[in-house]
Amino acid sequence: MVGGLLVPLGRPEDVAAQAATLRGAELADARKLQRLTKKSAGGITIANIPIPANLETLHFLISGSTGAGKTVAIHEILDGAASRGDRALIADIGGLALEKYYDESRGDIIINPLDARSVEWSPLAEMRAAHDAERIARAIVPEGHGSGKEWNAYARTFVSSVFEYAFKNQLNNEKLAELLLFSQNSELRKLFAAYPIRAMLDESNDKMLASVRGIVSAYCAPFRLLHPEADARAFSIRRIAEDNSKRWIYLTARDDQIQALRTLISAMIDICTVGILSRNPGDARFWLVLDELATFGQVSGLADFLTKSRKYGGRAIVGIQSTAQLRDIYGRDGAQTLLSCLSNALILRTVDAETSEELSRLIGERQIYRENLSQSEASRGHLSQTRSVQLRLEKERAILPSQIQNLPDRTGYLSLAGDFPVARVSLEIRQRPSRAQSYLPANRDPIAPRAAAEQSPPPSQPASPPRAEPAQAGESRESARSIE
Numbered sequence: 001m002v003g004g005l006l007v008p009l010g011r012p013e014d015v016a017a018q019a020a021t022l023r024g025a026e027l028a029d030a031r032k033l034q035r036l037t038k039k040s041a042g043g044i045t046i047a048n049i050p051i052p053a054n055l056e057t058l059h060f061l062i063s064g065s066t067g068a069g070k071t072v073a074i075h076e077i078l079d080g081a082a083s084r085g086d087r088a089l090i091a092d093i094g095g096l097a098l099e100k101y102y103d104e105s106r107g108d109i110i111i112n113p114l115d116a117r118s119v120e121w122s123p124l125a126e127m128r129a130a131h132d133a134e135r136i137a138r139a140i141v142p143e144g145h146g147s148g149k150e151w152n153a154y155a156r157t158f159v160s161s162v163f164e165y166a167f168k169n170q171l172n173n174e175k176l177a178e179l180l181l182f183s184q185n186s187e188l189r190k191l192f193a194a195y196p197i198r199a200m201l202d203e204s205n206d207k208m209l210a211s212v213r214g215i216v217s218a219y220c221a222p223f224r225l226l227h228p229e230a231d232a233r234a235f236s237i238r239r240i241a242e243d244n245s246k247r248w249i250y251l252t253a254r255d256d257q258i259q260a261l262r263t264l265i266s267a268m269i270d271i272c273t274v275g276i277l278s279r280n281p282g283d284a285r286f287w288l289v290l291d292e293l294a295t296f297g298q299v300s301g302l303a304d305f306l307t308k309s310r311k312y313g314g315r316a317i318v319g320i321q322s323t324a325q326l327r328d329i330y331g332r333d334g335a336q337t338l339l340s341c342l343s344n345a346l347i348l349r350t351v352d353a354e355t356s357e358e359l360s361r362l363i364g365e366r367q368i369y370r371e372n373l374s375q376s377e378a379s380r381g382h383l384s385q386t387r388s389v390q391l392r393l394e395k396e397r398a399i400l401p402s403q404i405q406n407l408p409d410r411t412g413y414l415s416l417a418g419d420f421p422v423a424r425v426s427l428e429i430r431q432r433p434s435r436a437q438s439y440l441p442a443n444r445d446p447i448a449p450r451a452a453a454e455q456s457p458p459p460s461q462p463a464s465p466p467r468a469e470p471a472q473a474g475e476s477r478e479s480a481r482s483i484e
Helices: 012-018 030-038 053-058 070-084 096-101 132-140 147-168 173-182 185-191 203-225 237-242 255-277 302-312 323-341 353-363 401-405 477-482
Strands: 021-024 027-029 041-046 049-052 060-063 087-093 109-111 248-253 286-290 314-320 344-348 365-378 384-397 411-415 422-426
Touching: 027 030, 030 049, 030 422, 041 053, 041 070, 049 053, 053 302, 053 314, 060 070, 070 087, 070 096, 070 286, 070 314, 070 344, 087 096, 087 255, 096 248, 132 147, 132 255, 147 173, 147 203, 173 203, 185 203, 203 255, 237 255, 248 255, 255 286, 255 302, 255 314, 286 302, 302 314, 302 323, 314 323, 323 353, 344 353, 353 384, 353 401, 353 411
Parallel strands: 027 422, 060 314, 060 344, 087 248, 087 286, 109 248, 286 314
Antiparallel strands: 021 365, 041 049, 344 411, 365 384, 411 422
16 A cells, blocks of 8 residues: 555565665665676675775775774775785774785885884975975864864964974974974074064963963974984875885884874874875875774864865775764864765674764665555355555665664675665675784884973963964074074
């Protein structure tokens, strides 16, 4: 029955035929999805389901609680990427990808200032001109939210001015860290008299400057861990992202190093996205792999990469545990933008009720016929039987939040972009040989101040920002020598 009409049917199987999904998210078993995607596969699989090549640049969301199987799924994708000769940058917490995929013959790169095998890296090597200082500053100091947004903007201005000065005067990491973290206010006034930060350096703004430098120190403290002599001639992530080499880049950190390295890793990810978007459009495949995205804090260039990288061959794999974590870091609108750019999704067990609700909505709804079967019999002198079915049009979630919360380990729902059905799939643990140690400790002391820095006690309330004063950035090589 549709709209309340009785429809006489001769066979029960006719009822089943009319009870199918009319529109919206369709459910299917893994074998059916496998048959549908096989013809257009490009060499990448998830749970042994071939992924159509044209869907790869629409990016992948892999969600799940700890132990649900996110790493298993990511490594299966990397198997296909490696076999095709694709390129990748992997933010590799714990070094598991490094251990399984590192290939010295391919020229793979490790970046971790606490690892003895790391290349010497400097953010100054990522600058092509003085105006790049502002972009680097945005990669280091996030935009912030609420009242913190304005203060982070002042901190970015401070960092940008220091980077511009360091680039123009050919400084190295040691002198860069000294300017950012240790220099006295009086010294900064001499060096930056012709830079945009001159207003906040005025002696009348010392309390405000103390607040700004506190923010700068929080984000730039990891620079103390960089190789002190590395400068603009050091290894450049941006150059590698722009060229046609097959190298993979591993941004590694042990779990106990994340707090110390978070700012560096997020800045490096941002720099890589800029490099990809600076390439000539083409078919070169480059994977950006960000498991546990919330671990890295705010990556300022990620939204641009997800929305613009398709024509440059960019592909992203983003792993999350909780949508609330993303909102805390990127804000509600920013988090929604990121999630909307990840058109393919593998949804594994997620115990958080709010996240499972949002992921259920992400999969979508479907319209179905809900059937009510009725029968009657009469036997006054003869036998007769009547069967009628009432079919009512209803809308429902294709997958309920409770179904997501109760999934077994390494089992999830695969939702691909386009009109493919949603399928419940199971991941297999693959045995891979170990190719490298996940971590090899470096023996190097952090960059230390040469003299005690001038300290101003932080104000009990944020100081009022100085009046904006336009200035033309300048340089002074004589001043540069004063800190050498």
